[in-house]
Amino acid sequence: MSEVNWNRIKDRSFKYFGIGCTVFGLSVLVVFLLSIIIQGVARIDWDFITSMPSRFAEKAGILPALIGTLWILVLTAAISIPIGVASGVYLEEYGKKNRFAKFLEINIANLAGVPSIIYGLLGLEIFGRIMAMGGSILAGSCTLALLILPVVIVSTREAIKAVPDTLRQASYGLGASKWQTLSRQVIPASAGGIVTGIILAISRAIGETAPLIVVGALVFVPFVPSGPMDQFTVLPIQIFNWVSRPEKEFGVNAAAAIIILLLVTFVMNGIALYLRNRWQKKIKW
Amino acid sequence: MRRKEKFIEALLALCAGISVFTTVGILYVLVSESYGFFATVPLSEFLTDDQWTPLFADQHFGIMPLVAGTLLTTVIAIALALPVGLTIAIYLNEYAHPKLRKSVKPALEVLAAIPTVVYGYFALTVVTPFLQQIFPELAGFSALSAGLVMGVMIIPIISSLSEDALFAVPKSLREASYGMGATPFQTSFKVLVPAASSGIIVSVILAISRAVGETMIVAIAAGQQPNLTANPFVPIETITTYIVQVSTGDVERGSLEYKTIFAAGITLFIFTFILNNISFWIKKKFLQKYE
DSSP: OOOOHHHHHHHHHHHHHHHHHHHHHHHHHHHHHHHHHHHHGGGHHHHHHHHHHOSSTTTOOOHHHHHHHHHHHHHHHHHHHHHHHHHHHHIIIISSSSSHHHHHHHHHHHHSSSOOOHHHIIIIIIIIIIOOTTBBBHHHHHHHOOOOHHHHHHHHHHHHHHHHHHHHHHOOOTTTHHHIIIIIHHHHHHHHHHHHHHHHHHHHHOOOOOOHHTTTSSOOOOOOOSSSSSSOOOOOHHHHHHTTSOOOHHHHHHHHHHHHHHHHHHHHHHHHHHHHEEEEEEEEO | HHHHHHHHHHHHHHHHHHHHHHHHHHHHHHHHHHHHHHHOHHHHHHHSSSOOOTTSSSSBOOOOHHHHHHHHHHHHHOOOOHHHHHHOOOOIIIIIIIHHHHHHHHHHHHHHSSSSSHHHHIIIIIIIHHHHHHHTOOOOHHHHHHHHHHHHHHHHHHHHHHHHHTTTHHHHHHHHHHHTTOOHHHIIIIIHHHHHHHHEEEEEEEHHHHHHHHOOHHHHHHBBBBOOOTTTTTBBBOOOOOOEEEEEHHOOHHHHHHHHHHHHHHHHHHEEEEHHHHHHHHHHHHHGOOO
């Protein structure tokens, strides 16, 4: 066989291998979603969403976990958005050349690579013990806020970077100060990108399990938390608890709770994608 | 007016400084608590003892079984994710129609958006029973099942970032290769992959770092039993899983058992810190090669 033919065969077979790998990745995703839906969808009803957890699988519901997840979502957003956006604006607009900004940049890149469970240890000691928040919703939210801060900062910077300089110069030309230019021109112009990044970061936060377990979130919560200092659990921890039990019925509960968690995650990711597309289309500098 | 501007700048800088507080906090917590641990357990025992049983009556504090478990699941995950992820990247970049590329990439990225506790459920209820049909000796909890599912989770990290790196290779290189009569296969492996190697290596290191720090998949599917072994068929425990195991139990705060999670934590932190900084270094060193 000639060299040319041999090369063609190698090329062909790699192409099919490539198709195979891509199909493998996508089909794992499909199998995965289908198996969960098949196992869990019949279990979802209004009672499942509005019931307390129970020792009996058929009676158990996810109400405290769902409310806990909502609390975490709101508080984490409330803490991480102002700090993250402010840091991003500072690094991109003020601290261009100074040493402090350079140091911050390296620091943030390193924080982005720290495993989430280490943040759990941080929250356990700093928020739980030293600041005396214990295993409360507030301690959990502070921990997750620090965890997603690098993501919020990086996406804020990317969005601000995309705003062209002409906009700034026009604003300065009209006599606006730096902060006026930022708050009235640059930040509104980059809002789409910033919001996209924030939603993606928060959707990651509500899927986190390990750091909250370490901070001291409970595994079994038979009450609905009513304030930020209350003890709590979240959907992923409820799922973890049910998965860890040997009885089959609890596995079905876990699958049903996973469907709810995935719905929340996918809806948030969908909104983020929609905003990103709209924003990219609208802006033609 | 000027005073207000200064005030705002200071306020923004203060917010940015919170990230420094986070780093200092992490280091302070890990070092101060594990200092108490190493005052009781000598470092030599920590590194050389081949058993990890802090929660049993007969206490041993050798980190190696946890390190072995972490490395084993990571190696299995990378052994799956590297070939599959890189092949997908090359296929999408060089063979697939641009339209297909545009729709497949975000679909694969959905894999990265799924919470890891969900992957754990998948490993335990779907992958383990499936593997047990092929390998009857496979235990109900194993490094193999957890590692493979972890591999699926990190495929999009490798495929997406490597694809970006391949895409960034200048068109002139590709065209020169085709002009010499090379097939897409030859162009990919002899021109594009070497040219994009720094980006590909960075993606793999990121994936390794992610696998080393992954918690819930292994906590659910790998068994929570410290085992100094390279056998993928038996239950093991990783560093991260041990921390979760102690956190869900009732260990007294301030006790030696409590301090073990910080000793385990600092070990994990050192691993990921080294990996991350290798990737920064590669990025910095090779970034401007083609500009």
